[in-house]
Every structure is written in C-alpha cells, then in structure tokens.
Amino acid sequence: MYPSSLIEETVVRLLRDSECRLPPDVHAALRGALDKETEEMPRSQLLAILSNVDMAAERSVPMCQDTGLPVFFVRGRCDHRVLEAIRKGVARATEEIPLRPNSVDPVSRQNFGGNLGNGMPPVHVEPADTGHLDLAVLPKGAGSENWSALRMLNPSEGMEGVRRFVIECVVNAGSRPCPPVVVGVGIGGTADMACALAKKALLRRLGSRNGDDALASLGSTLLSQINSLGLGPMGLGGSTTCLGVLMEKAHCHTASLPVAVSLNCWAARKAFARVYPDGRVRFSQEGFD
Amino acid sequence: MSVREIRAPLDEKEARSLRAGDIVSLSGELLTARDEAHMRILVMLRDGRGIPFRLEGAAIYHCGPIMRSDEGWKVVAAGPTTSARMDRLAPEVVRQCHPRLMIGKGGMSSETLEAMKEVGCAYLAFPGGAAVLAAQALPEVLEVHWEDLGMPEAVWRMRVEGMGPLVVAMDSHGRSLFKEVEDAVRKRSVLL
Numbered sequence: 086m087y088p089s090s091l092i093e094e095t096v097v098r099l100l101r102d103s104e105c106r107l108p109p110d111v112h113a114a115l116r117g118a119l120d121k122e123t124e125e126m127p128r129s130q131l132l133a134i135l136s137n138v139d140m141a142a143e144r145s146v147p148m149c150q151d152t153g154l155p156v157f158f159v160r161g162r163c164d165h166r167v168l169e170a171i172r173k174g175v176a177r178a179t180e181e182i183p184l185r186p187n188s189v190d191p192v193s194r195q196n197f198g199g200n201l202g203n204g205m206p207p208v209h210v211e212p213a214d215t216g217h218l219d220l221a222v223l224p225k226g227a228g229s230e231n232w233s234a235l236r237m238l239n240p241s242e243g244m245e246g247v248r249r250f251v252i253e254c255v256v257n258a259g260s261r262p263c264p265p266v267v268v269g270v271g272i273g274g275t276a277d278m279a280c281a282l283a284k285k286a287l288l289r290r291l292g293s294r295n296g297d298d299a300l301a302s303l304g305s306t307l308l309s310q311i312n313s314l315g316l317g318p319m320g321l322g323g324s325t326t327c328l329g330v331l332m333e334k335a336h337c338h339t340a341s342l343p344v345a346v347s348l349n350c351w352a353a354r355k356a357f358a359r360v361y362p363d364g365r366v367r368f369s370q371e372g373f374d
Numbered sequence: 375m376s377v378r379e380i381r382a383p384l385d386e387k388e389a390r391s392l393r394a395g396d397i398v399s400l401s402g403e404l405l406t407a408r409d410e411a412h413m414r415i416l417v418m419l420r421d422g423r424g425i426p427f428r429l430e431g432a433a434i435y436h437c438g439p440i441m442r443s444d445e446g447w448k449v450v451a452a453g454p455t456t457s458a459r460m461d462r463l464a465p466e467v468v469r470q471c472h473p474r475l476m477i478g479k480g481g482m483s484s485e486t487l488e489a490m491k492e493v494g495c496a497y498l499a500f501p502g503g504a505a506v507l508a509a510q511a512l513p514e515v516l517e518v519h520w521e522d523l524g525m526p527e528a529v530w531r532m533r534v535e536g537m538g539p540l541v542v543a544m545d546s547h548g549r550s551l552f553k554e555v556e557d558a559v560r561k562r563s564v565l566l
Binding site: 129130133134144151183184185186187226227228253259310319321322350352 | 556
C-alpha cells in the first residue's frame with residue numbers, strides 16, 4: 086500500500102538528515118555541556134565538535150566519517166516490499182550523500198560497497214494496524230558499537246545490579262566511544278531482546294522523562310553518577326561524560342534479569358519519518374511522541 | 375591557549391620536544407593507516423619486502439576517510455578512528471618503521487607507549503567525529519595505496535594544512551593523558 090519509490094526516497098532523506106544534521110535535543114545537550122565546562126581542555130574538544138556540527142549542516146556532508154551501519158526501526162503495516170525499498174534507499178544514499186561503505190563480510194573482510202550484504206541493513210519491524218508507517222533510522226558507528234555489552238544478571242541483583250553494570254560499561258569504554266556519550270539501556274526480555282531494547286532506547290528524546298517511574302529515577306541517578314566520573318569530552322577529563330541515559334524494558338523470565346547497554350557517541354544520529362497512504366511524509370529528528 | 379605549529383615529516387629531536395598537554399597544529403603531509411594497512415605493512419616487512427611509501431619520520435593518521443572521486447580524489451569527511459584497535463600491531467610498526475607521530479582518538483596502550491618512548495614518537499589526539507573540521511585541513515590527496523582494502527582501509531597520503539586542535543596526549547617520555555584520566559575515573563567509580 087506504500088509505493089516502493091516513496092519508501093526509497095524517504096530512506097534517502099532520513100539518511101541525509103541523520104548523517105548531516107545533529108538532532109536538536111543532542112545539539113542542545115552539547116551546547117549545555119559547553120556552558121558547564123570551565124577548563125580549557127574539555128572546552129577545546131566541545132568547541133571543535135560544535136563547529137564541526139555547524140560545518141556539516143552548512144555543507145550537507147556527514148558530520149563523522151564513520152557514517153555507521155544504518156539500523157532501521159519500522160512500525161505499521163510492513164511487508165517484504167518495504168524492506169526491499171529500504172535496501173535500495175541505503176545503496177542510493179551511500180552513493181549520493183556519500184556515505185562510507187562500511188559493510189564487510191565478517192570472515193573474509195571483503196567490502197562490496199553500497200553498505201548492503203547478508204543481513205544488512207538491520208531492520209527491526211513491529212507490525213501494527215496503524216493508518217501510517219513509521220520509519221526511524223539510527224546510524225551507528227563502530228567506535229561506540231564496539232562497547233556494547235550484555236549481562237545476564239541474577240534477579241536478586243535487581244536494579245542495583247543494573248546500575249553497577251551500566252557504570253562498569255561506561256568506565257571500561259573510557260575515551261574510546263567518543264564521549265560525551267548517550268547511554269541506551271535495555272532491561273528484561275531475552276538476551277537478544279535486551280540488546281534490541283538498548284538500541285531502541287537510543288531513539289528516545291534526550292531530557293524526556295521515562296513514563297516508568299522506576300526507570301526515570303534510575304536513569305537520572307546514572308546520569309549524575311556517570312558525569313561525576315570526570316572522564317569528560319573525548320576522555321581528556323571534564324565534567325561532561327554523558328548527555329543522557331535512555332531506557333526501555335520488557336518482561337523477562339522469572340529466573341532471569343538480562344541487561345544490555347548500547348553506547349552512542351556524541352554524534353547521536355537519528356531521524357524519523359511518518360509515511361501516509363496518500364503519499365504525504367512528515368520528517369522529524371526528535372520523534373513524533 | 376598557545377598553539378604550536380609543527381610540520382611532518384619530522385625528526386626524532388622534534389618529536390621528543392612534544393610534551394603531553396601541548397596543543398599543536400599540523401602541516402606538511404600525513405598517511406592514513408588502519409587495521410588492514412597495519413597488518414599488510416607487517417606482513418610485507420616480515421617477508422622482507424619493502425613497503426611502497428615512506429614511514430620514517432611520518433605522521434600516521436588512524437583514519438578511514440570518506441572520499442569522492444571527482445577529477446581526482448577529494449576528502450569529504452576524515453575524522454580519527456579509535457586508535458586502540460591498532461594496539462596489537464602498532465608497537466612493531468613503530469619499532470620497525472620509526473614514524474614520529476600517530477594521530478587518532480582515544481589513546482593507545484602502555485605497550486604502544488613503551489615503543490613510542492624507545493623510538494621517539496608522539497601521539498596526537500584529534501576530537502573524534504570532527505570529520506568535516508579534519509577534512510578542511512586536508513586539501514589534497516597526494517596518492518593512494520592498497521585501494522583493494524576498500525576506501526576506509528586504504529592508505530591515503532595527503533597534504534595537511536593547519537590541522538587542529540591536536541592535543542599531545544601521549545609523549546615520548548612515557549606520559550599519557552588518557553591513562554591519567556582513566557586511572558582517576560576508575561578510582562572514582564569504585565566509590566559509586
């Protein structure tokens with residue numbers, strides 16, 4: 086019911102917006118961080134980052150050379166034609182924007198260009214009987230993705246166990262995921278679901294309060310504790326290590342407590358589109374909710 | 375903050391004059407090398423073959439750029455990649471090839487720092503992700519080697535003009551700013 090050419094066109098636009106323009110919530114958080122930092126070292130890093138963001142937007146070029154792997158989230162009435170149109174859009178965007186061809190065979194490391202290949206791009210589909218199709222893209226660079234982690238906690242460790250694990254992940258990652266980071270946390274589900282929830286959490290708006298009170302309180306405790314570590318922008322010291330802690334949860338087995346962490350670099354890229362059957366498309370970089 | 379101007383290639387004495395905490399701006403030329411290029415360099419050296427570019431005195435940039443081919447290559451975006459990935463290979467490259475600068479983000483291990491100390495090499499940190507800012511300082515591609523490795527992994531030799539801010543984050547006297555921050559972070563995290 087959604088023409089393939091419309092989906093393909095929408096995907097190219099989503100990739101261009103997300104790669105070249107920092108979402109307004111992330112931009113505001115970085116400017117806020119600059120106001121808070123008093124030392125010259127963290128300020129020099131944030132000033133360079135902010136001027137880079139402006140230059141990328143002006144010239145409509147990717148803000149970071151690691152344009153990542155584009156992770157898609159689709160909600161609505163979706164079939165194989167939508168997935169095929171997403172693949173076409175990714176190949177076109179790689180050529181037109183251009184994006185760096187990052188997808189390789191994991192064994193031979195061969196790169197065929199185009200950012201496609203077996204299983205690429207990842208698309209998370211949530212079938213829903215809605216009158217529109219929601220598409221979101223989260224381009225994820227390897228610098229941050231390489232610090233993803235999953236732990237199957239003992240249920241008796243509870244939210245205190247979750248808190249400790251998240252802190253441990255940020256400390257272990259240190260300077261390498263390009264802080265200040267955004268921290269996505271997935272709690273519950275199965276092992277695979279927890280990882281997907283941590284990714285999905287990164288689509289949430291920075292500064293928005295989680296509707297779940299327990300998660301909202303854990304998120305704000307974690308944010309202030311991570312920022313008390315002193316890691317700072319790019320790991321060179323400072324008071325801004327984290328721009329936000331975002332969480333999603335799902336029910337899990339009574340004997341399990343899975344928790345997954347997905348870190349995002351300061352270039353916390355995302356873009357959203359809402360496609361209507363009559364061909365209208367709304368675009369946003371902060372989501373529609 | 376006073377910014378010191380340096381040029382690459384450079385000699386050991388100049389590399390050793392760089393001290394952790396200095397802020398520098400780089401001109402001259404540099405070569406990109408990531409995981410695959412480091413591996414190929416070492417394989418060729420072990421086989422007794424020469425490598426097709428000069429690393430003695432060079433600035434090695436840990437970077438996989440986005441390039442556009444448009445009447446010759448143009449740099450679109452070229453920020454640093456995570457240098458720690460090269461830790462398995464860099465000490466041997468530093469000892470055998472004597473580059474004087476490594477540029478990247480996030481810092482490198484104490485094993486790499488030890489090799490840098492022996493040979494006289496400094497590590498410069500460029501803000502990660504600041505790819506357009508970096509591209510602006512890379513006005514010309516001089517040559518490209520090993521294109522078969524793919525765009526990000528190929529070795530791009532480029533002219534560099536006023537690249538900065540670059541922080542001397544690891545020097546040839548054994549000091550690493552990243553290590554100092556990381557140690558303090560670990561101490562604080564235990565108390566949380």
